Amino acid sequence: MNMLINSAETVVADALRGMAAAHPELDVDVERRLVVRRGAREGGRVGLVSGGGSGHEPLHAGFVGYGMLSAACPGEVFTSPVPDQMTRAAAAVNGGQGVLFVVKNYTGDVLNFDMAAELAGEDGIRVERVLVNDDVAVTDSLYTAGRRGTGATLFVEKIAGAAAEEGAPLERVAELARRVNDSSRSFGVALSACSTPAKGSPTFDLPDGELELGVGIHGEPGRERRAMMASREIADFAVCAVLDDLEQVAPADGPVLALVNGMGATPLLELYGFHAEVVRVLAARGVPVARTLVGNYVTSLDMAGCSVTLCRADDEMLRLWDAPVETPALRWGR
């Protein structure tokens, strides 16, 4: 598999050098693997720190900036960052109001963020943690006990980030982040496998003509494998899986925030066509769509496919969603 890289060993460092060059408004520490919003400690705000394995860009570093994350800790490709990165990030963004760790539910991430929270606490930094576990496809997976964390991470980071920007205290930001996660569900589909730089070839076997329903963002197995389906059939399956689960928990009224997300290699032309089918299913189920995002936001390297994330958003969440944001990958309204 041809890749636009120098070597598997330098992929993450090279990308961080590129981010530093492209985004002078961010402090990028290539050696220590930290991307920090400039002036993150100022302004009396709660700090928002996230991170995880690389290969899901723009998540997380592309969401650092005004109104969203204070810092991101990128690990190696599909590998958790280490606690040292997270404690440094916490120190770099804590202006005295405390720090919220946004953690996708993968065992390595959870352990490392927990250790970092403990270490930061010993340094006198108040830390809260929110676990993102929105993927309804499977319970327990290759790298996860419980549900995996995927597209809802974007919702959590955007909405909690807006609250922090407004000056909300730590407990409030954390409570809101948990509420967004609790109100969100996702389902992903792979049309092709992805290839990590270290392996240089597909990390799992998905023959042309078949798709994986419920795939994880590292290619973890989903619910079932089937013969290739039309976009409308995939939307039926994915949206119903999300809604069926969502309705068990949240009150089944009110509008949703919708993320129609590309896994990496699926053309935007196809994602928009898929979005039309998602909207059709939602209309048939009587679910109004309040806000929409279509594009590559939580990716899996060069995997072809898509995911749908829905968040049953209340008025406060919608107001914070609409609030200005200025990051490399998400910006509006300022």
Add this chain to the structure above:
Amino acid sequence: MNMLINSAETVVADALRGMAAAHPELDVDVERRLVVRRGAREGGRVGLVSGGGSGHEPLHAGFVGYGMLSAACPGEVFTSPVPDQMTRAAAAVNGGQGVLFVVKNYTGDVLNFDMAAELAGEDGIRVERVLVNDDVAVTDSLYTAGRRGTGATLFVEKIAGAAAEEGAPLERVAELARRVNDSSRSFGVALSACSTPAKGSPTFDLPDGELELGVGIHGEPGRERRAMMASREIADFAVCAVLDDLEQVAPADGPVLALVNGMGATPLLELYGFHAEVVRVLAARGVPVARTLVGNYVTSLDMAGCSVTLCRADDEMLRLWDAPVETPALRWGR
């Protein structure tokens, strides 16, 4: 090749339905294949119309909105839109100040936009045309006499769009658009072929382990095929090709606008790493970078690879580049 589609015949219409659902701020005419900025005729502005074959998203429809295009005419995948779309677009956006057609240099596009300009003229609409032909890889190509139009289209649409938003008259907007094109050069590289929905399999043969230097955005052949190269070597080749050509024309001083563009299937992680190499080569050649954009903007369906576009920008161009823009794919500062 698995694709997220209903059928090859409905790909463009499906995508337009999705755009209509995702972007209520745009008027999307699915049947007539038009994407128009709401209120485009109001405000006493020159109208900016572009279009071309689909498969290059977000170009062009993703650039319709405040401060950029007034309308886009999407053709079938890799196929020119028809004159009827363009005359309808001209009529839909002309508020009396005239219309600028931004045309990428492909024979079908050129012929059809010329015919549309004539027809619009007969209807009393003043039309100017700018031809974008920035690709230095080859002269004459599969679908082109002269140079192909690629990444500079984004620069032309953004900068001319900002001038139109400010109320500049047609001649001024057209002159500026031509100046941006004359100051811009591009070079593209394919690491894999792309697959059109109609064909369902790769449209050209590029074996794993080889790359195409100078590829066009439809997979047209470039300068040469080589064994796979490292990111830094690709940057050396591409940036030098662009600069060598750029220096023949524009005064070789002043900063550049840089677009490091993904062809579709190359992960953002890799694009940022490539950008670091692009910046290195530019520094070595003594070229300051004034502004940077890294991401998928002028794509070729699911092709893996990248392109570099540089524009030797004067102060006016930089000011207009920085001006607020609010479109599905490009937004800042408002």
